[in-house]
Amino acid sequence: xxxxxxxxxQFRNIVGWVIGCGLSLSSMFAQGWAPAGGRSRAxxxxxxxxxxxxxxxxxxxxxxxxxxxxxxISYENRFLLKELQTQSLALALPLKKGVLSFGAQVFGxxxxxxxxxxxxxxxxxxxxxxxxxxxxxxxxxxxxxYGNVLKATGELGVLAKIKEGWxxxxxxxxxxxxxxxxxxEDRLTTVMRLGTSYRFSEKLLVCAExxxxxxxxxxxxxxxxxxxxxxxxxxxxxxxxxxxxxAGVGCSFKNLYFLDFGSAYTQLVGWSPNVSFTYxxx
Amino acid sequence: xxxxxxxxxxxxxxxxxxFGQDKTEIIQQRIEFISERYQSENIDLTNIIEQLNYFYQNxxxxxxxxxxxxxxxxxxxxxxxxxxxxxxxxxxxxxxxxELQSLxxxxxETIQLVRPFVRVDDKLDNIHISLKEALxxxxxxxxxxxQPTVEKKAGYAKVSDSVRAASNNYYYGNxxxxxxxxxYTYKTNISIGFTGEKDPGEQFFKGAQKNGFDFxxxxxxxxxGKYIRGVALGDYxxxxxxxxxxxxxxxxxxxxxIATSKRTAVPLKAYTSVDENxxxxxxxxxxxxxxxxxxxxxxxxxxxxxxxxxxxxTDLEFTSTLDLSGLxxxxxxxxxxxxxxxxxxxANVNYRLGLFRIGASGIYQGYDKPFVKxxxxxxxxxxxxxxxxxxxxxxxxxxxNVCLFGEVAKAxxxxxxxxxxxxxxxxGALISLDxxxxxxxxxxxxxxxxxxxxxxxxxxxxNTQNERGLYSGIKMKFNSKWSMNGYVDLFKxxxxxxxxxxxxxxxxxxxxxxxxxxxxxxxxxxxxxxxxQKNSSQYAGAVTPIEDYIQRNYRLNLxxxxxxxxxxxxxxxxxxxxxxxKGFQKGMIMTQDLMWKPKSSPLDxxxxxxxxxxxxxxxxxxxYENNALYVFAVPAYYYKGxxxxxxxxxxxxxxxxxxxxxxxxxxxxRFIISSGAEQINGSRKSDLVVQLRISF
Numbered sequence: 011x012x013x014x015x016x017x018x019x020q021f022r023n024i025v026g027w028v029i030g031c032g033l034s035l036s037s038m039f040a041q042g043w044a045p046a047g048g049r050s051r052a053x054x055x056x057x058x059x060x061x062x063x064x065x066x067x068x069x070x071x072x073x074x075x076x077x078x079x080x081x082x083i084s085y086e087n088r089f090l091l092k093e094l095q096t097q098s099l100a101l102a103l104p105l106k107k108g109v110l111s112f113g114a115q116v117f118g119x120x121x122x123x124x125x126x127x128x129x130x131x132x133x134x135x136x137x138x139x140x141x142x143x144x145x146x147x148x149x150x151x152x153x154x155x156y157g158n159v160l161k162a163t164g165e166l167g168v169l170a171k172i173k174e175g176w177x178x179x180x181x182x183x184x185x186x187x188x189x190x191x192x193x194x195e196d197r198l199t200t201v202m203r204l205g206t207s208y209r210f211s212e213k214l215l216v217c218a219e220x221x222x223x224x225x226x227x228x229x230x231x232x233x234x235x236x237x238x239x240x241x242x243x244x245x246x247x248x249x250x251x252x253x254x255x256x257a258g259v260g261c262s263f264k265n266l267y268f269l270d271f272g273s274a275y276t277q278l279v280g281w282s283p284n285v286s287f288t289y290x291x292x
Numbered sequence: 293x294x295x296x297x298x299x300x301x302x303x304x305x306x307x308x309x310x311f312g313q314d315k316t317e318i319i320q321q322r323i324e325f326i327s328e329r330y331q332s333e334n335i336d337l338t339n340i341i342e343q344l345n346y347f348y349q350n351x352x353x354x355x356x357x358x359x360x361x362x363x364x365x366x367x368x369x370x371x372x373x374x375x376x377x378x379x380x381x382x383x384x385x386x387x388x389x390x391e392l393q394s395l396x397x398x399x400x401e402t403i404q405l406v407r408p409f410v411r412v413d414d415k416l417d418n419i420h421i422s423l424k425e426a427l428x429x430x431x432x433x434x435x436x437x438x439q440p441t442v443e444k445k446a447g448y449a450k451v452s453d454s455v456r457a458a459s460n461n462y463y464y465g466n467x468x469x470x471x472x473x474x475x476y477t478y479k480t481n482i483s484i485g486f487t488g489e490k491d492p493g494e495q496f497f498k499g500a501q502k503n504g505f506d507f508x509x510x511x512x513x514x515x516x517g518k519y520i521r522g523v524a525l526g527d528y529x530x531x532x533x534x535x536x537x538x539x540x541x542x543x544x545x546x547x548x549x550i551a552t553s554k555r556t557a558v559p560l561k562a563y564t565s566v567d568e569n570x571x572x573x574x575x576x577x578x579x580x581x582x583x584x585x586x587x588x589x590x591x592x593x594x595x596x597x598x599x600x601x602x603x604x605x606t607d608l609e610f611t612s613t614l615d616l617s618g619l620x621x622x623x624x625x626x627x628x629x630x631x632x633x634x635x636x637x638x639a640n641v642n643y644r645l646g647l648f649r650i651g652a653s654g655i656y657q658g659y660d661k662p663f664v665k666x667x668x669x670x671x672x673x674x675x676x677x678x679x680x681x682x683x684x685x686x687x688x689x690x691x692x693n694v695c696l697f698g699e700v701a702k703a704x705x706x707x708x709x710x711x712x713x714x715x716x717x718x719x720g721a722l723i724s725l726d727x728x729x730x731x732x733x734x735x736x737x738x739x740x741x742x743x744x745x746x747x748x749x750x751x752x753x754x755n756t757q758n759e760r761g762l763y764s765g766i767k768m769k770f771n772s773k774w775s776m777n778g779y780v781d782l783f784k785x786x787x788x789x790x791x792x793x794x795x796x797x798x799x800x801x802x803x804x805x806x807x808x809x810x811x812x813x814x815x816x817x818x819x820x821x822x823x824x825q826k827n828s829s830q831y832a833g834a835v836t837p838i839e840d841y842i843q844r845n846y847r848l849n850l851x852x853x854x855x856x857x858x859x860x861x862x863x864x865x866x867x868x869x870x871x872x873x874k875g876f877q878k879g880m881i882m883t884q885d886l887m888w889k890p891k892s893s894p895l896d897x898x899x900x901x902x903x904x905x906x907x908x909x910x911x912x913x914x915x916y917e918n919n920a921l922y923v924f925a926v927p928a929y930y931y932k933g934x935x936x937x938x939x940x941x942x943x944x945x946x947x948x949x950x951x952x953x954x955x956x957x958x959x960x961x962r963f964i965i966s967s968g969a970e971q972i973n974g975s976r977k978s979d980l981v982v983q984l985r986i987s988f
Contacts, residue, residue: 208770210726216768232778234766236725246764248780253799253823255762255782277782277797 043126043183043201044115046098047084051284052258052272053233054247056219058205059169059179063288066100066113066130069181069203070142071167073102073109074132082268084286089279093119098286108133113146121153130165140169148198150190163188163198175209200224205231213237227251245272252276258284266292319344341922342564344409346480351411355385359647363556367405370554370697371724372397374647374690386412397693397724399769430478434986435922441467441492442956442978447621447969448493456623461969463493463621470496470505475564481516489566493621493969500626507618509571513562515578521585522578527563527571530589531555532640533686535748536716536738536756537701538655540572543748548777548804548818550732550765553750554688554697554722559587559640568618569595570746572636585651587640594630596620599661610662622969633660636746647690655682657745662706670788673714673741673758677706682744693724699749703742714742716757718750728769732779735762740787752783752800760784777804793836796825812853820845830873842870861885867911879906881913881929898939900955904929920951920983933959933975951983 047064050057057068063080065072081101088094094117101112114127125148132142144165151158167181183201190196205219217233233247233256241263247256258272266289273283319341343364352361359373375397380386389412392403441448447463456462469492475485488505495501511526529541534555541561544552560578563571576589596615615628635658642651658679665671684701698719705712718736725731734750740758749756750763765779780801787795800823806816821844828839846866853859867879883902898918906912912930918939919925929935937955944950956978959965965972 210729210768214726214729216729234725234731236731248764248801250801250821253780253782253801255764255780275782277784277799 043199044086044096044098044117046086046096046100046115046284046286047082047288048258048270048272048284048286049235049243049245049260050272051086051274051282052245052247052256052260052270053217053235054231054249054254054256054274055221056205056217056231056233056247056249058167058181058203058219058221059177059207059217061169063100063102063111063290064286066102066111066144067098067115069167069169069179070111070130070144070165071132071140071169071181072142072179073111073130074134074140074142074169076102076104076109078291079103080288080290082286082288084284086282086284088282090281090283093122095119109142111144113144123149123151125149125151128165132167138171142167142169148188159190161188161190161198162186176206178204178206180204243270249274252278266290319348342477343480346477347409350479351409353413354389354410355380355413362406362410364558365406365409366556367409368402369397369551369722369724369730370556370647370688370690370695371693371722371730372402374695377647388412396727397730399727426478426482430476430482432986432988433473433475433477435471435473435983437469437471437920437923437981437983439469439471439492439979439981441469442980443972443974443976445966445969446971446973460622460624463969464499464626465490465493465495465501465621467492471566472505473564479516481514483511483513483562483564485562485564486510487564487566491619491621493619500620500629506620507566507568509563509566511562511564513560515560519580520577521580522560522576524560524562524576524589527573528576528589529558529561529563530572530576530587530638531557531559531561532587532638532653533557533651533684534697534699534718534720534750536686536699536718537653537682537684537744538638538746539748540570540746541748542570546750546752546763546779546781546800548765548779548802550730550767550777550779551722553720553732553734553763553765554695555748555750559585560589566618569616574636583644585640585642585644587638587642587653589636589638591634591636593634595632595634596625596628596630597632597663598628599631610664611659612665614663631661632663635659647688649688650685651687652685653683655684656680657682670790670793673743673787675703675705675743675745679706680704680743695722696720697722701742701744703744705741705743714739716742716744716749720750730767732765733763736760752781752798753785753789758785758787758789760786773807773809775806775808777806778802791827792825792838793827794825794838796838798822798824813851815848815850818845818847818849826871828871828873839872840870844868857888857890859885859887859889861887863915865913865915867906867913869911874910877907877911879908879911879913879930880904881906881915883915883935885918887918894943896939896941898937900935900937902929902935903933904935905932906930917955920953920981921949921985923953923981923983929957931959931962933957933962937979947986947988949985949987951981951985953979953981955979 045055045057046067050060050064050068059072060068061072061075063073063082084098086096096115096117099114103110109132111130117124126146128144128146130142130144132140134140145162146165147160147162149158149160163184164186165183166185169177169179171177181203184198187200188198190198201221201223203219203221205217207215207217209215213236215235219231221229221231229249229251231247231249235243235245237243241261243260245258254274254276256272256274258270260268260270262268268288271285273281275281347365354376359377362368362373375395379395389407392398445467447461448467449462451462470490473487475483477483487509489507490496490505494506497504509527511524511528513524513528515522530538531541532538535543543555560576572589572591573593574591579586597611598613599609599611601609611632620626620629636656638653638655640651640653642649662678664676665674681704682701684699686699687697689696700717702713702715716738718734720734723731736750736759738756738759742757744756747756751759752761753759761781761783763779763781767777769775782799784797785795802818802820804816804818808814823840823842825838826841827836831837848864851861863883865881869877881902881904883900886899889896900917909930912928914926914928917925917927917937935957937953939953942950956976959975962975965977
């Protein structure tokens with residue numbers, strides 16, 4: 011296990027040039043956690059209250075309101091570097107009571123790969139409040155025979171409605187603070203998000219969120235989604251620590267298929283595009 | 293520092309109209325709103341005041357306007373204006389002002405804001421002007437202002453003539469600041485005026501200023517004909533497009549109000565201010581035929597600069613630096629006076645179809661001697677030589693809830709510049725996403741070798757040059773009580789700047805929630821963070837590295853209209869600066885304003901008391917101060933001490949107003965203020981303004 015850690019250090023050095031002057035690449039080193047989907051990315055990942063199938067990766071409770079089966083796949087590339095790619099999957103299956111969900115995520119390349127997959131359940135307790143939980147299994151694998159490690163984390167989320175069109179949400183990733191290695195007490199990271207969204211009209215949704223990763227400074231994030239037509243969405247967002255601008259577009263086809271594209275831009279290292287395809291049963 | 297904003301004025305303004313307060317007050321408050329946006333010292337908003345004054349007396353007829361007057365007002369966004377015009381096209385003329393409530397992009401606040409300046413009338417305005425009527429209905433305004441320097445400054449010391457003649461540390465004139473202005477106006481159609489100003493330390497009817505005032509300005513201006521839309525003789529202002537190619541006056545920088553990111557050019561205006569450089573002197577005409585417009589202007593005026601004789605050619609002189617301060621107090625300043633002639637000629641042709649507008653311009657600027665500033669690595673792309681040509685094209689396009697605008701310009705410099713030409717462009721969009729939400733986006737790319745003297749393009753730096761950036765802002769109203777403004781701007785300077793020895797980049801963002809539970813009380817907080825890169829002050833070796841310089845501002849502002857007569861305003865502002873070489877520095881200011889303006893009394897009183905405490909000059913905080921009409925003060929508060937002022941306004945004999953204002957800074961543990969000729973021995977710095985206005 012110590013081998014894994016020292017290789018991880020080396021890996022950090024290798025990609026150090028990417029990071030520039032101490033820029034915190036929170037999702038890259040989040041060790042198992044990253045937001046997913048073109049919609050979230052385009053809105054600055056201020057997505058803790060967004061109630062779509064991608065909620066699996068944002069807030070275990072936010073998909074409690076889904077009435078139909080839905081599934082999505084997404085692909086992300088951080089800073090347009092081939093080593094920093096993420097593929098994600100999310101599925102939501104509404105039951106008689108509550109929603110069962112599945113998700114998976116793969117990040118990295120041959121020399122460093124982290125994988126997560128798991129199952130979640132969410133339920134609306136009343137009209138105003140939903141809760142959800144997940145269990146995910148994480149595997150972190152280093153190349154050249156340095157081995158791998160397999161661990162499980164527990165996630166928790168709450169979504170509450172203040173009034174029509176105004177929600178607040180809260181989620182914790184790795185509430186269990188799972189230990190990855192005894193060496194230097196290395197743990198999978200823990201991320202807490204608290205956010206709100208306000209729907210001005212059918213056409214306009216505005217989100218804001220505070221995200222604290224146990225290892226990085228607090229991030230403030232805002233996102234905006236505007237639908238100039240029923241089938242087209244324009245999105246933009248902004249986040250701090252580091253300063254990031256986001257933008258993207260989404261299209262829906264027959265209200266069944268959704269194609270979303272979004273990208274973040276940071277001044278030092280540039281673009282991080284994300285594209286996702288989502289299917290939702292009518 | 294050119295950015296920053298505030299919306300308090302807007303709200304205060306609405307409150308004012310609620311209580312049916314008088315004209316001066318409505319306008320003064322409006323001006324406060326605008327001044328807050330500048331956050332810098334010594335700005336001149338004379339034109340804006342006059343415009344508001346005029347529209348107060350002659351409200352815009354909403355059934356007759358083509359939108360350009362509403363733009364002049366400066367209170368409405370383009371989308372709101374196009375909304376109004378579309379509504380009028382669809383539903384016919386307005387019958388009452390209450391109809392404004394049915395417009396999609398007008399909220400109640402907007403309506404209250406513009407109400408004093410608009411009317412609804414089905415009779416169309418008659419623009420025929422007879423000489424008799426012009427004389428009878430015209431308005432005369434006379435201003436006399438005196439601002440003495442209270443404390444003794446080193447530059448006014450009594451020294452012998454020979455000492456003074458051999459030094460640049462002594463002023464020739466007395467320490468008084470004199471200003472006088474006479475102006476005749478008839479509606480906005482005719483203006484004839486004259487202004488004279490003597491700065492402190494300049495002579496009066498003596499020495500270098502034998503003709504009395506150091507600075508004179510005069511103009512004759514006509515506006516409003518069918519084909520001859522405007523004519524200006526003497527001093528005037530020209531504004532074109534988005535301010536990239538040519539804009540002779542000042543314009544807003546970044547503000548918390550996204551609407552100000554779009555410039556609304558007023559092609560021709562009379563010049564009535566006292567900035568000794570930023571105006572045109574000559575003649576101009578604005579012609580129109582149907583949807584076409586043609587602006588032609590020419591200007592020739594002397595400016596100040598240091599002139600050096602070229603050693604290799606005895607008859608050749610060149611100018612190495614321009615002096616734009618307008619001060620002529622010492623030997624060196626007098627020597628620089630009027631050494632250079634600046635000639636400008638330009639034309640702008642534009643076409644307007646509904647809410648679509650496109651224009652193209654060409655401007656020539658030249659000097660009678662070569663202007664060759666000392667070449668440094670950072671300024672090597674600046675203009676050098678005698679002549680420059682600038683071509684630009686600009687557009688504004690309104691479609692439903694979207695307004696697109698922009699300008700592209702190219703400057704061709706004299707061959708002396710080395711680099712012959714550069715591009716500059718900016719493109720922006722203002723979008724009303726909802727009746728309660730507007731969103732703005734501005735992209736700009738100004739090349740390092742694009743150089744123009746008169747510009748006001750949207751920028752982080754002080755010039756429309758060497759900058760690339762993307763600005764995005766939003767304004768949201770959640771309900772009748774809560775609203776929020778915010779913006780973010782990312783920028784890059786692809787080449788070095790003064791004090792920044794490498795290409796640099798940075799960002800700025802602002803967030804401002806506002807709570808206004810009713811019409812008389814408002815509270816807001818504002819957070820702003822700016823990151824810029826500057827030269828490090830601690831380094832080893834020959835190369836100066838740059839470092840991040842992070843500034844954060846925190847502000848709490850409260851305004852409360854206690855009764856018809858009393859207004860109460862408080863502010864606490866805290867500022868921090870962080871950089872590696874200078875460490876952590878902070879500053880704070882706490883101000884309390886009290887205004888007493890009873891309706892029936894001819895006397896108004898405004899009071900301020902403030903305490904400030906800043907670690908350094910770097911952490912200074914700017915604060916708007918009330919002053920006599922047309923006197924603008926947004927001084928910087930720095931070091932440690934107190935500030936107080938009292939402003940009295942007394943109206944008498946129906947036509948006269950007298951303003952008296954006394955204020956002082958009292959510093960702690962500081963026994964010398966300023967340096968050089970401006971040095972005061974003591975810990976107190978006072979200011980006094982006495983102004984008389986006669987209008988009839």
